[in-house]
Amino acid sequence: MAYSEKVIEHAENPRNVGTLDKEDPNVGTGLVGAPACGDVMRLQIKVSDAGVIEDAKFKTFGCGSAIASSSLATEWLKGRTLDEASAIRNTDIVKELNLPPVKIHCSVLAEDAIKSAIEDFRKKQSAKRGA
Amino acid sequence: MTDPFELLGLARRFSLDRAALEQRHRDLSRTLHPDRYVQAPPGERRMALERAVAVNEAFRALRDPLTRAEALLTLHGLSVGDADRPAPALLMEVMDLREALDEARRSPHKVAALLDQVRARSRAEESALASAFDADDAPDAAALGRARDALVRLKYFRRFEDEADAALDY
Numbered sequence: 001m002a003y004s005e006k007v008i009e010h011a012e013n014p015r016n017v018g019t020l021d022k023e024d025p026n027v028g029t030g031l032v033g034a035p036a037c038g039d040v041m042r043l044q045i046k047v048s049d050a051g052v053i054e055d056a057k058f059k060t061f062g063c064g065s066a067i068a069s070s071s072l073a074t075e076w077l078k079g080r081t082l083d084e085a086s087a088i089r090n091t092d093i094v095k096e097l098n099l100p101p102v103k104i105h106c107s108v109l110a111e112d113a114i115k116s117a118i119e120d121f122r123k124k125q126s127a128k129r130g131a
Numbered sequence: 132m133t134d135p136f137e138l139l140g141l142a143r144r145f146s147l148d149r150a151a152l153e154q155r156h157r158d159l160s161r162t163l164h165p166d167r168y169v170q171a172p173p174g175e176r177r178m179a180l181e182r183a184v185a186v187n188e189a190f191r192a193l194r195d196p197l198t199r200a201e202a203l204l205t206l207h208g209l210s211v212g213d214a215d216r217p218a219p220a221l222l223m224e225v226m227d228l229r230e231a232l233d234e235a236r237r238s239p240h241k242v243a244a245l246l247d248q249v250r251a252r253s254r255a256e257e258s259a260l261a262s263a264f265d266a267d268d269a270p271d272a273a274a275l276g277r278a279r280d281a282l283v284r285l286k287y288f289r290r291f292e293d294e295a296d297a298a299l300d301y
Contacts, residue, residue: 031226033217035283038290040225061229061294105213112216 003064004098010068015075018057020044025128028121030113034105039066043113045077045085047121053077053085058113065103069093069110082118135189135202145203145264145278147193156190159183196257197289200282203264207275217283225287232291236298246295249288256285 020027033040039062046055056074090107136143139155163183168176192198235241263278
C-alpha cells in the first residue's frame with residue numbers, strides 16, 4: 001500500500017490526539033467503526049456558547065489512512081461553527097490526503113464521526129434546555 | 132464463489148469436526164497430486180491442478196472459524212462490508228479495550244490478562260455463530276442477522292488479539 005506523503009505525515013505526527021470530558025455538556029462525542037477492518041474511531045468536539053468549535057480531539061485505532069483522516073478532521077473542525085462543520089464531506093478529506101479508492105471508506109468513517117459528534121452535542125443541548 | 136463445504140464434501144454447517152476437515156483435505160490433496168497426472172492429457176492435468184488449488188483455498192477458509200463464518204454468510208448472500216456500522220455498545224467496549232491495551236503495553240502480564248479476557252469473548256461469539264447457523268436446517272433471516280452481528284464482534288476481538296499478540300512479541 002503506497003501512502004501519500006500527507007497521510008504519512010498525519011499518521012506519524014497525528015494532531016489533536018486525546019480525550020475531552022464526555023460528560024461536559026459542551027462536548028460532543030462521536031464513536032464509529034468499520035467492521036470489515038476492525039477499526040474504531042472516536043472524535044470529540046468542544047463547542048463554545050457562541051456555537052463555535054473551540055477544541056477537537058480524536059483517538060483512532062486503525063490503519064494509517066483512518067488515523068490521518070481523523071487527524072485532518074480535527075484540524076479542520078477547530079474554529080468552525082457547527083453548520084460549517086456539518087458541511088465537511090469525506091470527498092474533501094480524500095482530496096486533501098490523496099486517498100486511493102481502497103481507503104475512501106476511512107474518510108467516510110471520519111465524516112460519520114464528525115456527524116455523530118455534532119449529533120451527540122445537539123442532543124445534550126436539547127436535553128439541557130428541556131430540563 | 133465456489134462452495135468450500137461442497138468442495139470438501141462437508142455439510143454446510145458452522146460446527147465442524149476439525150479432524151474430519153483435515154482428513155478430507157489430505158485425501159483430496161493426495162488424489163489430486165500432480166504425480167498422479169504425469170501421464171494424463173494436459174487438459175486433465177491442468178484441471179487437477181486447478182482443483183487442488185481450490186481445495187487448498189477451501190481448506191484454509193473453513194479451518195478458521197472467522198473465515199468459515201464469512202463463507203457461510205456469503206453462501207447465504209450476506210457479507211460484512213465497509214459501510215456497516217457496528218453497535219455503539221461494541222464500539223465502546225472495543226475502544227476501552229484498545230485504550231487499556233495501550234496503557235498495558237509495557238507490562239506483559241497485563242497484556243496477557245487482557246488477551247485472555249478477549250479470547251474468552253471470541254470463544255463466546257464462536258458459540259453464538261454455531262447456534263445461529265446450525266440451530267435449524269436452514270437459518271432464517273433473524274438467525275442470519277444474529278450470525279452477522281456475532282461475526283462483526285468476532286472480527287473486532289480478533290483484531291484486538293492480533294494487536295495484543297504483537298505487543299507481547301515486541
